[in-house]
Amino acid sequence: MACAGILFHSSRLIISRGFLRRLQNVPHRLQGRRMISCIDPSIGLADEQKEFQKVAFDFAAAEMAPNMAEWDQQEIFPVETMRKAAQLGFGGIYVQPDVGGSGLSRLDTSIIFEALSTGCTSTTAYISIHNMCAWMIDRFGSEEQRHRYCPKLCTMEKFASYCLTEPGSGSDAASLLTTAKRDGDHYVLSGSKAFISGGGEADVYVVMCRTGVKGSKGISCVVVEKGTPGLSFGKKEKKVGWNSQPTRAVVFEDCAIPITNRIGEEGQGFNIAMHGLNGGRINIASCSLGAAYASILLARDHLKVRKQFGEPLSSSQYLQFKLAEMATKLVASRLLIRSAAVALQQGREDAVALCSMAKLFATDECFAICNQALQMHGGYGYLKDYAVQQFLRDIRVHQILEGTNEVMRMLISRNVLQE
Numbered sequence: 001m002a003c004a005g006i007l008f009h010s011s012r013l014i015i016s017r018g019f020l021r022r023l024q025n026v027p028h029r030l031q032g033r034r035m036i037s038c039i040d041p042s043i044g045l046a047d048e049q050k051e052f053q054k055v056a057f058d059f060a061a062a063e064m065a066p067n068m069a070e071w072d073q074q075e076i077f078p079v080e081t082m083r084k085a086a087q088l089g090f091g092g093i094y095v096q097p098d099v100g101g102s103g104l105s106r107l108d109t110s111i112i113f114e115a116l117s118t119g120c121t122s123t124t125a126y127i128s129i130h131n132m133c134a135w136m137i138d139r140f141g142s143e144e145q146r147h148r149y150c151p152k153l154c155t156m157e158k159f160a161s162y163c164l165t166e167p168g169s170g171s172d173a174a175s176l177l178t179t180a181k182r183d184g185d186h187y188v189l190s191g192s193k194a195f196i197s198g199g200g201e202a203d204v205y206v207v208m209c210r211t212g213v214k215g216s217k218g219i220s221c222v223v224v225e226k227g228t229p230g231l232s233f234g235k236k237e238k239k240v241g242w243n244s245q246p247t248r249a250v251v252f253e254d255c256a257i258p259i260t261n262r263i264g265e266e267g268q269g270f271n272i273a274m275h276g277l278n279g280g281r282i283n284i285a286s287c288s289l290g291a292a293y294a295s296i297l298l299a300r301d302h303l304k305v306r307k308q309f310g311e312p313l314s315s316s317q318y319l320q321f322k323l324a325e326m327a328t329k330l331v332a333s334r335l336l337i338r339s340a341a342v343a344l345q346q347g348r349e350d351a352v353a354l355c356s357m358a359k360l361f362a363t364d365e366c367f368a369i370c371n372q373a374l375q376m377h378g379g380y381g382y383l384k385d386y387a388v389q390q391f392l393r394d395i396r397v398h399q400i401l402e403g404t405n406e407v408m409r410m411l412i413s414r415n416v417l418q419e
Contacts, residue, residue, distance in 0.1 A: 060119025092154030117290025199248030230255030
């Protein structure tokens with residue numbers, strides 16, 4: 001059924017093309033600013049991509065940016081705002097439509113996450129992790145599992161968390177120790193996961209656990225639902241950034257789940273986890289991109305109005321050159337991310353290396369952009385009244401998670417040396 005240009009499908013709202021076309025008449029807003037010249041993120045996009053990009057930018061400006069500081073300072077997990085985003089199709093962006101997803105491409109997903117991140121990077125980063133979990137179930141789960149979990153994940157009626165990292169296995173993920181031992185028609189899980197985004201608040205935990213031998217081939221992927229006996233959570237971590245999403249340890253103490261909760265075959269878990277992370281790296285790089293774009297606009301506006309020595313800072317050639325360098329790094333990051341997204345969508349042989357390059361380059365350079373933007377604000381940039389400091393804090397962790405940037409260098413060099 002349809003109403004006001006919005007299609008209802010699988011208990012989820014999907015933006016119709018007609019509705020998007022009408023939105024073309026809505027002026028773009030990014031905290032009241034116009035997109036500008038060479039750093040305009042709509043350059044090179046197809047008309048339809050520009051349309052849902054506008055939807056994402058408008059949502060970020062209206063629903064996220066006004067609350068960003070409060071969510072950060074009071075550590076609020078903005079459940080209702082995320083469910084509003086899901087009504088626009090952002091809860092399962094690259095999940096298939098038959099289970100409630102939007103069925104968009106990896107490039108489309110990057111465009112949306114960049115736009116949303118200008119409103120609140122921390123919240124967008126969690127939405128990206130949630131999307132990754134939903135896709136993993138959609139891509140590797142059985143038909144029964146897809147229809148059991150994905151529809152409510154796509155509406156964000158239920159939230160998901162990705163559970164790979166452990167206290168003793170970070171970059172060396174294949175050495176994980178959490179076990180899942182068969183007991184009749186159940187697995188009994190024992191162990192713990194660390195630094196889990198959404199931990200304690202999420203409803204669905206996509207868990208990598210050991211069902212077989214040591215190493216990557218002994219790892220399987222299972223779903224553990226909140227409320228399962230034996231599932232508990234550690235204290236809420238106090239973090240530098242990402243404060244609009246809770247981070248906790250996830251603990252399994254003789255936690256029994258049905259074998260039917262296994263995603264894919266036994267021993268396939270590490271492969272599933274890495275497939276998820278390839279897209280996750282593009283997603284998190286896109287979140288860095290949005291923060292950097294917003295920070296450039298903030299710095300640009302500050303340079304125009306702040307006067308020193310009788311002139312606006314924008315008249316300083318040194319600061320002009322710095323702004324030019326920031327713009328160049330931003331566009332270079334965007335081009336690399338979008339190239340990697342296309343490669344992943346096409347299943348190309350260079351996709352893993354390009355995803356690693358995009359994550360490495362964009363998260364490093366976008367952090368540098370935010371840092372320079374803060375510097376341009378002087379002492380004001382260090383105050384929590386100014387958004388630039390929050391963008392800086394929120395994207396610092398992007399150089400660590402989804403595979404550290406040191407691991408990205410390993411993956412890239414391994415690809416180059418294999419010839």
